Amino acid sequence: MIEHDARVLVTITGAVQGVGFRPFVYRLARDLGLRGWVNNSPRGVMIDIEAPDTQIRQFLSRVQVEKPPHAIIQSLDWQTLPPAGYTRFEIRESETDGVKTALVLPDLGTCPECLRELFDPANRRYRYPFTNCTHCGPRFTIIEALPYDRPATTMKHFPMCPDCQAEYENPLDRRFHAQPNACPTCGPQLALWDNAGKVLAERDDALLKTAEALRQGQIVAVKGVGGFHLMVDARDEAAVRRLRQRKNREDKPFALLLPSLEAAKEACDVSPLEAELLTSPEAPIVLLKRRGGDICEAVAPGNPYLGVMLPSNPLHHLLMHELGFAVVATSGNRSGEPICIDEREALERLRGIADLFLIHNRPIARHADDSIVRVMAGRPQIVRRARGYAPLPVLLEQDAPTVIAAGAHLKNAAAVAAGRQVFISQHIGDMDTPEAFDAYRRVIADFQDLYSLKPERVVHDLHPDYRSTQYARGLQLPATGVQHHYAHALSCMAEHHLHAPALAVTWDGTGLGTDGTIWGGEWLLVNERSFERVAHFAPFRLPGGEQAVREPRRSALGLLYAVYGDAAFEMRDLPPVAAFSEAELKVLRAMLEKGVNAPVTTSAGRLFDAVAALLGLGQRSTFEGQAAMALEFAATGAETDECYPWRITTITGEDAPSERMIEVGQMTEAIVEAMRCAVPTSEIAAQFHNTLVAMILAVAQAAGEKQVVLSGGCFQNRLLLERTVAALRGNGFHPYWHEQVPTNDGGIALGQVMAAVREHQPCV
Numbered sequence: 001m002i003e004h005d006a007r008v009l010v011t012i013t014g015a016v017q018g019v020g021f022r023p024f025v026y027r028l029a030r031d032l033g034l035r036g037w038v039n040n041s042p043r044g045v046m047i048d049i050e051a052p053d054t055q056i057r058q059f060l061s062r063v064q065v066e067k068p069p070h071a072i073i074q075s076l077d078w079q080t081l082p083p084a085g086y087t088r089f090e091i092r093e094s095e096t097d098g099v100k101t102a103l104v105l106p107d108l109g110t111c112p113e114c115l116r117e118l119f120d121p122a123n124r125r126y127r128y129p130f131t132n133c134t135h136c137g138p139r140f141t142i143i144e145a146l147p148y149d150r151p152a153t154t155m156k157h158f159p160m161c162p163d164c165q166a167e168y169e170n171p172l173d174r175r176f177h178a179q180p181n182a183c184p185t186c187g188p189q190l191a192l193w194d195n196a197g198k199v200l201a202e203r204d205d206a207l208l209k210t211a212e213a214l215r216q217g218q219i220v221a222v223k224g225v226g227g228f229h230l231m232v233d234a235r236d237e238a239a240v241r242r243l244r245q246r247k248n249r250e251d252k253p254f255a256l257l258l259p260s261l262e263a264a265k266e267a268c269d270v271s272p273l274e275a276e277l278l279t280s281p282e283a284p285i286v287l288l289k290r291r292g293g294d295i296c297e298a299v300a301p302g303n304p305y306l307g308v309m310l311p312s313n314p315l316h317h318l319l320m321h322e323l324g325f326a327v328v329a330t331s332g333n334r335s336g337e338p339i340c341i342d343e344r345e346a347l348e349r350l351r352g353i354a355d356l357f358l359i360h361n362r363p364i365a366r367h368a369d370d371s372i373v374r375v376m377a378g379r380p381q382i383v384r385r386a387r388g389y390a391p392l393p394v395l396l397e398q399d400a401p402t403v404i405a406a407g408a409h410l411k412n413a414a415a416v417a418a419g420r421q422v423f424i425s426q427h428i429g430d431m432d433t434p435e436a437f438d439a440y441r442r443v444i445a446d447f448q449d450l451y452s453l454k455p456e457r458v459v460h461d462l463h464p465d466y467r468s469t470q471y472a473r474g475l476q477l478p479a480t481g482v483q484h485h486y487a488h489a490l491s492c493m494a495e496h497h498l499h500a501p502a503l504a505v506t507w508d509g510t511g512l513g514t515d516g517t518i519w520g521g522e523w524l525l526v527n528e529r530s531f532e533r534v535a536h537f538a539p540f541r542l543p544g545g546e547q548a549v550r551e552p553r554r555s556a557l558g559l560l561y562a563v564y565g566d567a568a569f570e571m572r573d574l575p576p577v578a579a580f581s582e583a584e585l586k587v588l589r590a591m592l593e594k595g596v597n598a599p600v601t602t603s604a605g606r607l608f609d610a611v612a613a614l615l616g617l618g619q620r621s622t623f624e625g626q627a628a629m630a631l632e633f634a635a636t637g638a639e640t641d642e643c644y645p646w647r648i649t650t651i652t653g654e655d656a657p658s659e660r661m662i663e664v665g666q667m668t669e670a671i672v673e674a675m676r677c678a679v680p681t682s683e684i685a686a687q688f689h690n691t692l693v694a695m696i697l698a699v700a701q702a703a704g705e706k707q708v709v710l711s712g713g714c715f716q717n718r719l720l721l722e723r724t725v726a727a728l729r730g731n732g733f734h735p736y737w738h739e740q741v742p743t744n745d746g747g748i749a750l751g752q753v754m755a756a757v758r759e760h761q762p763c764v
């Protein structure tokens, strides 16, 4: 029986460009004897095929099963068309008009085949630091417009040589339409500059001289894929200290670039999941438990963890192969500013920090810091979302209006949503400097341009002083404020496609509440439309307000004052009280007694600070979360199930629903008592964590909601998260926490988008 030919037009959307999708379709179509064509369009990949029905059906199923490794199919639709009488299968020119929905891919770590070529003396790309193919190489950081084609990337400055061109045009080559395709003849090249921009060496010689300088303890600014790193020998205490001093960075841990997985295993404990993350194409910094080895203390002072990444681009592979030892690879920026991407700008901004500059002439279209991941409760949690992950969208369950979400202030990332996709920007950073704010505006404009989006409205934090809020209100768009902790809760719910109702435990350092006070230790019951604040910590005062963030001793004094009143100022045996001079105590006392410049807070982050200061773990912080980290580290390994006493009081308002207040007075007294009895710090720290877990569980039981969402910066604390998850599960609850999106304020934008979705939902 003769089967008649059918013809279908297939549209595939998702991350299907720049991953070798068309050559894959081409080979599959030829395999099955189909006729027609495939091309890239702004929406995705279009395939027009003509063949007997069975072949078409085979094609449609195999396309989804056998797709290239980095492709992500979000939708596959087809329509039947009248026969066209095609005679062969071909790859056609890209279309550039129409709705832009094809996803921009993140940068991908060097693939095994490219790596082999890199170290093969017989290969024409031997030791060439810009080797790539359709399975690997830069994407997001070189794209200037969609669809993803070479003229719309920063590679347009490098016309291909005949050899590269031939690979590029051959559908059977793994470099077929690899947009960044390049070789030593036609592609970008390295140069080594001194700190005045004078060329000291070029090409491979530049790389060799860089390695030599690093061996001698010099600080080198290295231009990578998504921006500059500052590198220095991680074994050299004096050199690392010099970098700290020049970068004005006292204790915040530096990330490390290690030569290999074996080297990582020597320096740290590496679980199979952590090994998988380290060697993945996303190649994030993974926080690993330190073991020993030759990495000096100044890399991460007092920290039992190290942030480790492995080479993920040919330049880093070559450099680390040459060195064979760990280097610090920290973002190439001045404290508080975004990462540098341009060599001239780097020379200006990093001159006082770096001795030398290893640069190249491939422009970086946009910055992408290294991502940071920590394995928590057996799953990876993205702490900083940038290279390798951004700009892949988070997919919502339902359509969002086209909105800009401005995010918050610290560790900020903005988002632009359209349809079911939420494009969360790469990590931008704290919004304190003009440079950071510029980067922020660029990033938002960039997403709108890439996808030709016309936002209808903007959502922002309630805090009127945040630059992000001011930016949002300055746009000529309808603007809505979303409460900070509600946004945290919705962010986590969106990630897990969770439906209301859910109890959200949102604990962080600071966020403006609906009552105008600083919240941060909240239990919110998220309902269909909005939320109720069902419980919170009993508020205490922060003498000096914002200054308390940098000085945990202030939180401690505020807490002691709430518990002991005036007697707190006499407790000189306690480290935070002893850390103030008589004169300072007098001023602070006036602030607390009169309630002037001493705002109240329910912040769990400040409670962590207070307890850390009480235990003498640090009276001042030089970076956010430092004291809380010290408390977590102090508690790790202590074997105790004990809790301190504490109490819930219920406040019933006039017409408001009852609110529970978690009183920490008894706990504070017990901690002070334990200190005075010389109970080991580790035991007190562990018991404090246990008490917090018990509080979370008790409110969950009182609220009676099975779904419990954990969000906010405090849940970067592994001990707190893991013990909470275990306690909730053990008592029949279903806990959810962040994995794809940061639990810190880097995840706020996603929650803001969700708030807009909820407001927008038609009543059915």
Ligand code: ZN
Pocket: 110, 111, 112, 113, 114, 115, 132, 133, 134, 135, 136, 137
């Ligand atoms: Zn490759």
Ligand code: ZN
Pocket: 160, 161, 162, 163, 164, 165, 182, 183, 184, 185, 186, 187
């Ligand atoms: Zn070439």
Ligand code: FE
Pocket: 484, 488, 508, 509, 510, 511, 712, 713, 744, 745
């Ligand atoms: Fe927050």
